[in-house]
Amino acid sequence: MRNYKRKTDKGKYSIDMLEKAAEVVREGRSVRHAAKTYNICHVTLGRYIKKKNKRLNAVDINFREEWKPLAGYYGNRQVxxxxxxxxxxxxxxxxxxxxxxxxxxxxxxxxxxxxxxxxxxxxxxxxxxxxxxxxxxxxxxxxxxxxxxxTPEATSLGRASSFNRANVSKFFDKLSEVYDRHSFTANDIWNVDETGVTTVQNPSKIVARKGVKQIGAMTSSERGQLVTLTVAVNAAGNAIPPMFIFPRVRYYDHFIRDGPTGCIGAANKSGWTTEVDFLLFLKHFVSCIRSSPEKPILLLLDNHQSHLAPDCLDFAKENGIVMLSFPPHCTHRLQPLDRSVFAPLKKQINTAMDAWLRNNKTPESTVKPMSIYDIPSILKIAFPTATTPKNIQQGFEKCGIHPYNREIFQDADFAPSFVTDRPDPDLAPSCSxxxxxxxxxxxxxxxxxxxxxxxxxxxxxxxxxxKVAPRKRKGGRKTRKSAILTDTPEKKAIEEEFAKRGTPGLIKKKGNVSQTRMPAKSTPKRSLKRRSAECSSSEEERECFCLVCLESFSTSKPGEEWVRCLNCQLWSHFSCAKKSKMYICHNCQSDEISE
Structure with a gap:
């Protein structure tokens, strides 16, 4: 029987009561007298005494017999x-x-x-x-x-192994150093990061008929377009107007006409943050907070390539911005925006998109598809609701940044790094x-x-x-670490690194061993390329993303064909381009229509 319910109270005598009755028997009284004194069945007491004497006198007892209770019921079928x-x-x-x-x-x-x-x-x-x-x-x-x-949350191996006590301790060492060097208050401690907003939302939960296997919800399209959103918040709970980066060749002011008050915008071919875009954001950032060398502020950010450009570091140093970077692959635990702002922001965006689809219909009462130019109006509703002072302050507190608490993370937080070949002996999980x-x-x-x-x-x-083998770095990329980027030694090292790279060129072919970058004057000979399983060149290559589905070229399948737009020279999957070699992407088509 799977779920047996007892029908009597037999066998529910406590071990303490049985042991007291057994002690009376050992003193010379009869089993019946002791059982009557403690209101116990004399058969149960006699059986308990017999089992205990047998177990104490046994020289070698079976391991399973050792665990059987001396009184009461036990699971005979328990394996x-x-x-x-x-x-x-x-x-x-x-x-x-x-x-x-x-x-x-x-x-x-x-x-x-x-x-x-x-x-x-x-x-x-x-x-x-x-x-x-x-x-x-x-x-x-x-x-x-x-x-x-x-249901577990997907976590990359890089994040699991990099978030260890050594890396976190180095970050807090740098953080305490800038705290000792400058008297920063909560208003002076800022965090900046980017997130993506697409035109296809995750539908919210709905009330529907019970028992139906699948429930659907309307979305704008199957594959959306992505707009990069740059957000900056401080430990006091304030936020500056965000910045939008559109996947367009040219930027026009009407892109952000319905956006949050004071927001700015930019555009580039990919829609991702570049060095030029981040420098533009820094100028917007300084105009909002009025920092200066006499009144410096602390800016916490990740090690993205656009954040490390020499022009950005020069501008930051001239305007009193002390830039401190997080350790690589640790922002999911150390960055306040990731801890308490971006999750409610995405939720509010999805809710606002659901409302937008219901409210915006064509004269024929059909749902109007959403475009990237509708995203600023949606952010105007979602951004103030998500970036509340309470949410922002909780993010800084959970990360131990403000109030300063370098012991905010316990041994259990560093347990995932146990699977690497670089575990801290003091952090071995207590599993025995x-x-x-x-x-x-x-x-x-x-x-x-x-x-x-x-x-x-x-x-x-x-x-x-x-146990996981050590990661092998590809393409000779420099290993980043937590650093005060605006300090002279770090700044000079980054400038030398950028000087060695030279001018970035056009994308050619991709190998699985190293990435190659072509000279600036080099032009591809073909508009169609295929990802090879073997390394096709010894030079470096720049990463690119499909203009339609946003999949990176480095993660595409071996042998998969890519085609380049005839106008903007950016790439897409051959299948995403509807298998057309005379390909003009949707970005260029929309620009031609707008003109």
């Missing part, structure tokens, strides 16, 4: 003992903490492997399927309510336990901070914890 299940629970939690969690099927397979390894009696169906039963997993989760089946006994000889579970599980039963021996 693993309580101690073994505790080891399984500890191992499952450890795998989840290091971002290599086990699926329900993995847990069932692990149970079978452990039973086979340690000769645990198992049902025949386990051996036939090499898998524990679904009923066992259901009962296992009921016996351990601290476990549940969850030792077996000890109390005064009555009953095994007691005690945990320790070592990396080995008990010798008798160890899931880690059956299925070792994953």
């Amino acid at each position: 693993f003992t309580p101690l073994q299940e505790i080891a399984l629970v500890s191992y499952i939690k450890t795998c989840s903490d290091i971002y290599f969690g086990l699926t329900p099927r993995d847990v069932r397979h692990l149970a079978f492997l452990c039973g086979k390894k340690y000769n645990v009696p198992m049902p025949n169906t386990w051996s036939d399927k090499e898998l524990a039963g679904a009923d066992w997993l259901s009962s296992f989760l009921k016996r351990h309510p601290d476990l549940s089946i969850r 336990h030792d077996v000890s006994r109390d005064s009555q000889g009953t095994p007691v579970q005690s945990f320790s901070n070592c990396s080995h599980t008990p010798e008798k039963f160890s899931p880690e021996v059956v299925l070792p914890l994953p």
Whole structure:
């Protein structure tokens, strides 16, 4: 029976009461007298005393018999003992903490492997399927309510391994250095970052008919266009008007006509932030906050290539902006905008887009498709709602930036870095336990901070914890780190790095070993290219993105064909361009129509 309900109260006597009655019997009184004194069934008391004497006098007792209770009912069909299940629970939690969690099927397979390894009696169906039963997993989760089946959030290996105590400590060392050098207040500590807004929203939850397998919601199109949004907030809870970057060759003022008050805009062929665009934003930033060398401010930002341009660093230093960069792949935990602003902003944008689709219809009562020029009007509604002082201040507090708290992250936050080959020995997850006994000889579970599980039963021996090989850097890209970018040594090093690169050129071919960059005067011979599985050149190449689906060229499939626009010379998938070699992208077509 899967869910048995007891019909009597038999076998519910406490161990303390049975032990007191047994002590009376050991003093010379009869079993019936002791049972009557403590209102216990004399048969239950006699059985308890017999089992305990047998267990204490045994020279070598079976491991499973050792865990059977001396009184009351127990699960005869339970495969693993309580101690073994505790080891399984500890191992499952450890795998989840290091971002290599086990699926329900993995847990069932692990149970079978452990039973086979340690000769645990198992049902025949386990051996036939090499898998524990679904009923066992259901009962296992009921016996351990601290476990549940969850949907994990996708996290890249770079973020999991880079967010470790060493990198975070270096960042807080730099942060404390600028705090000691300047007397920054909450109004002087700023964070800037970019995010993408597309014309295709994620529909909000709706109320619909129960029992229907699939519920749909209207969106503007299947593949949207992306507009880059640059946002800056400070620790006091304030935000400056944002900046929009449109995927257009030329920028016109009417692009942001309906946008938030005071916002600015720019345009380039890709729609991504470039050095020129970020310099324009810095000028807008200075005009809003009025910083100067006499009144400096702190600007926290990531190591994006556009942020490191020498012109941007020169302008920042001239206007009293101290630029401090985050460690690579750590912004998901260290950047206030990522912690508490961008998530509610995207939610408000989706809600505003749903309302926009309902309110904007053609005279024929059909839904009007959304364009990138409608995004500023949507941000005018969503931006003030998401960038509230409470949201912004919580982001700075959760990151330990303001108020300053370098101990904000605990050992559990650094657990995912355990899978790399560079773990900190002091941060090894506590996944093991030792077996000890109390005064009555009953095994007691005690945990320790070592990396080995008990010798008798160890899931880690059956299925070792994953270890990841060191990452191999491609293309000779420089390894970034947390640094004060406007300090003279760092600034000079970046200027020398940019000087060695020379003038960026046009995209040619892509190899999987290194990226190649063609000279500025070089022009491609063909308008159609194919991604090769072998390295086709020893020079460097600039990254590009499909103008239609925004997929990067470095992540495209080997052998996939790309075609270049005849006007703007940017690339798209051959399939996205409707398999036309005489290709003119939608950006150029819209510019021709507007003219």
